[in-house]
Amino acid sequence: MQERFPRGRSAIVGTATFGCGAAPGYSAMELAHQASALALAQAGLKPSDVDGLFVVVMDDSLSGLTFAETLGIHPRFLDNNRTGGSSFQVHAMLAALALDAGLCDVALIAYGSNQRSSTGKLLQSSRPSPWESPYKPLRPISSYALAAARHMHQYGTTKEQLGAVAVAARQWAALNPEAFVREPLTMEDYLKARLVADPFGVRDCCLVTDGAAAVVLTRADRAKDLCRRPVYLLGGAQSTTHREIASMPDLTVTGLAEAGPRAYAQAGVSPKDIDVVELYDAFTINPILFLEDLGFCEKGEGGRFVEGGRIAPGGELAVNTNGGGLSCVHPGMYGLFTIVEAARQLAGSAGERQVPGAKLAIAQGNGGELSHEALVILGSEETR
Known part of the structure; x- marks a missing residue:
């Protein structure tokens, strides 16, 4: 069956980052809140306008519920999918589908982590491998x-x-x-x-930082009212x-x-x-x-x-x-x-x-x- 993605029918109208690098004193959830508030404000929206929420926070397996509660919103559509660092591309695809289906009107994708401030190191896999763990890999x-x-x-x-x-x-x-x-x-x-x-030296490896990001999406027919230059999901x-x-x-x-x-x-x-x-x-x-x-x-x-x-x-x-x-x-x-x-x-x-x-x-x-x-x-x- 041929895939039918709703090409160009949803758009990004707000983006933000917060605390990139070191942000001591913030929890992961608070960092995500800050980025979300900035992204929503960029589009002239408030947290109460969000009815589609897509969120991952590493230290909370039910972060979608926690985020909704602490932001004071009651979304009609919630997704807490976690596939690792690719979770957010999946969120964007789901948001496009949900917006096109009328399941929500304003979708917020959010993430925050205080990994540097809290642990100071790259987190290893949380699931021991029966085949690899005996060899003590630096995963x-x-x-x-x-x-x-x-x-x-x-x-x-x-x-x-x-x-x-x-x-x-x-x-x-x-x-x-x-x-x-x-x-x-x-x-x-x-x-x-x-x-x-x-063959990796330290410069082959990613940074270990704090930071948060957020993206706000809506349907294309509304995007121009919220953003001068919307960016469309194709x-x-x-x-x-x-x-x-x-x-x-x-x-x-x-x-x-x-x-x-x-x-x-x-x-x-x-x-x-x-x-x-x-x-x-x-x-x-x-x-x-x-x-x-x-x-x-x-x-x-x-x-x-x-x-x-x-x-x-x-x-x-x-x-x-x-x-x-x-x-x-x-x-x-x-x-x-x-x-x-x-x-x-x-x-x-x-x-x-x-x-x-x-x-x-x-x-x-x-x-x-x-x-x-x-x-x-x-x-x-x-x-x-």
Whole structure:
């Protein structure tokens, strides 16, 4: 059966982040509240206008209920889905469907984490693996390092090519006042970084930060009343391939290889049409894998594709324009921040890092250990 996504019938009318970096004194829920209030105010809305709520907070398994109660709202539609960092792309797809079906009128997607202030370290998997735990892996880092090592063995990907991802992310972060780490990073700095899990050094790994993000959506027929430049949802798809990295069918192929073509078909676009690509770069291998699987280059060519500043400011393809999880913010789950940044680029509100003439963008999320991949394709008014 052919998928029927409600192309262009819902739109983002408000986005916000809050507490990116370090936000001591805030709970995860309070951070999410702050971002939500800012995003709603941007659209001229109040919390009481929200009747569709999509939320994940890592330290509360019933965070949808808690968030609704503490924000003082009674949503008609609530979703507390959690697939990891890809949860928010799933939320955006569900919100588009719910809005189109009339199940809600104003949808709020929210996330907050005080991971840096509360624990100061990257959270490991909460579920011990009977196959992997006896070997005491440093999860999730070891799992992604395994995928990187396989890609290097199979396709000749080099350490310097992984470094090109980290250096490009830092160059974008230097243009973003919200980025947590903005000082220059050279290839020499990258190569000298402390080894964490071979082949990864510390600069191959995402930041550990606090932070919150929120996105407000409504139906397209109302969007222009709330926002000068709405950003429309044109397509979205997801794919699950495994839970444990030991069960990943191919360490060099992610679920985007299957989900990407479906999203392109829904949106009626192809990789060559995309102006901005916001990827979940928890580790430097991620953008290399994802760019391949999304069709920007052939499988195995991702390392060579990112060389020479191609994905850095001024390069051929704008990737992770806020600095990504490697240099901007990574509060446990990063997927909602890719949606915020993609929407800002298409709304023309990204400041010094703005990509000229951006009309189409991908915002991608990654869950588990390359386990669940999801993406949404966003477009400006001209693309509807």
